[in-house]
Amino acid sequence: MNRSQQRILSLAIGALVLVLVSASAGYWYARRGITPSVQGSNMPAATTTAQAGQKPLYWYDPMQPSQHFDKPGKSPFMDMQLVPKYADETGGGSVKVSPDTVQNLGIRTGRVERVALSSNLHTVGSVAFDENLLTLVQARVDGYVTELRVKAPFEHVRRGQPLAQILSPQWLESEQQYLALLNMDAERSASLQQAARERLTVLGVPERTIQSLEQSRKPDATTTLYAPIDGAVTELVARQGTAFTAGTSLFRINGLKTVWVNAQIPEAQVAAATAGSTVEAQATAWPGISFKGRVLALLPEVDPQTRTLTARVAIDNPGFRLSPGMYVTLDFASSPGAPQLVVPSEAIITTGTRSVVIVAHGKNGFDIANVTTGREQNGRTPILSGLSEGDSVVLSGQFLIDSEASLTATVNRLERSTSPEMPQ
Numbered sequence: 001m002n003r004s005q006q007r008i009l010s011l012a013i014g015a016l017v018l019v020l021v022s023a024s025a026g027y028w029y030a031r032r033g034i035t036p037s038v039q040g041s042n043m044p045a046a047t048t049t050a051q052a053g054q055k056p057l058y059w060y061d062p063m064q065p066s067q068h069f070d071k072p073g074k075s076p077f078m079d080m081q082l083v084p085k086y087a088d089e090t091g092g093g094s095v096k097v098s099p100d101t102v103q104n105l106g107i108r109t110g111r112v113e114r115v116a117l118s119s120n121l122h123t124v125g126s127v128a129f130d131e132n133l134l135t136l137v138q139a140r141v142d143g144y145v146t147e148l149r150v151k152a153p154f155e156h157v158r159r160g161q162p163l164a165q166i167l168s169p170q171w172l173e174s175e176q177q178y179l180a181l182l183n184m185d186a187e188r189s190a191s192l193q194q195a196a197r198e199r200l201t202v203l204g205v206p207e208r209t210i211q212s213l214e215q216s217r218k219p220d221a222t223t224t225l226y227a228p229i230d231g232a233v234t235e236l237v238a239r240q241g242t243a244f245t246a247g248t249s250l251f252r253i254n255g256l257k258t259v260w261v262n263a264q265i266p267e268a269q270v271a272a273a274t275a276g277s278t279v280e281a282q283a284t285a286w287p288g289i290s291f292k293g294r295v296l297a298l299l300p301e302v303d304p305q306t307r308t309l310t311a312r313v314a315i316d317n318p319g320f321r322l323s324p325g326m327y328v329t330l331d332f333a334s335s336p337g338a339p340q341l342v343v344p345s346e347a348i349i350t351t352g353t354r355s356v357v358i359v360a361h362g363k364n365g366f367d368i369a370n371v372t373t374g375r376e377q378n379g380r381t382p383i384l385s386g387l388s389e390g391d392s393v394v395l396s397g398q399f400l401i402d403s404e405a406s407l408t409a410t411v412n413r414l415e416r417s418t419s420p421e422m423p424q
Contacts, residue, residue, distance in 0.1 A: 125281075139166075147165040153233055172219060233251055237251070261312075267309065286321050361392075
């Protein structure tokens with residue numbers, strides 16, 4: 001063997017020794033992080049406890065620690081023997097971690113509290129006209145538009161503002177008949193006068209025109225139509241010089257005192273948008289201004305694509321600031337419900353099939369608890385079952401604790417493999 005080959009062989013032997021030393025050091029450090037039941041003993045915790053003559057509380061599969069068995073044997077889940085559990089093995093927990101390791105892992109804990117949570121919902125909606133404030137200016141007789149005062153759609157109008165002047169032969173004839181009865185002095189003409197006046201009202205003659213007729217005692221060939229409410233002319237059918245027939249809608253006016261906001265509510269949060277609950281809205285067009293409102297109804301239809309329901313919200317609109325088509329942000333406020341057990345949401349571990357938390361016991365012992373959770377609200381999750389008020393739960397470092405538990409089970413299995421087989 002020449003010098004070059006000797007050099008290569010020496011390097012290979014040195015690398016092998018280094019690997020063995022690293023593995024031994026890693027095994028010693030892992031064993032050091034897990035506190036055995038008898039301090040200073042090199043024997044496994046299970047063997048030491050068994051020699052002390054203590055009876056196991058139960059047997060368990062390290063891969064399924066939540067399942068307990070009354071006697072030893074082979075695990076129904078994995079091809080391995082069940083592990084005995086003793087009362088003083090971990091101070092009541094599934095794994096015990098030394099105080100130095102707890103500090104190094106940065107483990108934080110919190111308490112299970114009983115508090116009343118309020119369901120706050122924040123979403124976005126689009127503004128629409130309030131259909132309850134819709135008014136139609138409709139023709140009840142045939143006629144002609146002689147002068148149009150509002151000539152463009154979506155113009156804002158005020159109540160009592162002139163909209164158009166129309167000529168209707170039927171109106172003119174009815175007005176002349178009413179004047180003839182007004183000029184009669186006979187006592188029996190009073191009932192006829194009242195009947196003629198009611199006929200004008202039924203035909204759609206404005207009250208202002210009837211009062212002017214009673215004062216001047218002169219009929220006018222044309223009659224002025226006035227806006228019945230404040231709002232916007234959303235539909236304009238009447239045009240100057242055109243004829244219309246009875247039943248034609250000349251103007252469609254939508255009020256703007258209040259507006260509707262159609263907000264999409266996720267299916268899981270519809271409980272926060274009950275009818276009658278208060279809402280506060282903000283619009284990017286009016287920074288710093290809040291609009292108050294309330295939920296009118298939750299429409300009974302679920303969007304199959306987004307899994308949302310539409311909440312119809314009525315918003316007060318002072319100054320007509322909000323216009324249909326705008327987007328606003330909505331904050332739904334609800335009163336706090338009944339007190340319930342809650343934990344910080346970061347304590348919950350969701351595996352896909354269940355939800356668990358790691359419960360901290362005295363003397364650095366930790367255990368896994370299966371829990372049933374409610375809907376998370378403001379960073380806290382309700383606990384429906386699995387925990388009690390005052391329990392200490394782990395908020396950070398859960399997976400590092402789990403790695404300690406896995407290491408404990410692995411070392412115990414390795415040591416039992418060199419011992420006589422457990423009876424079946």
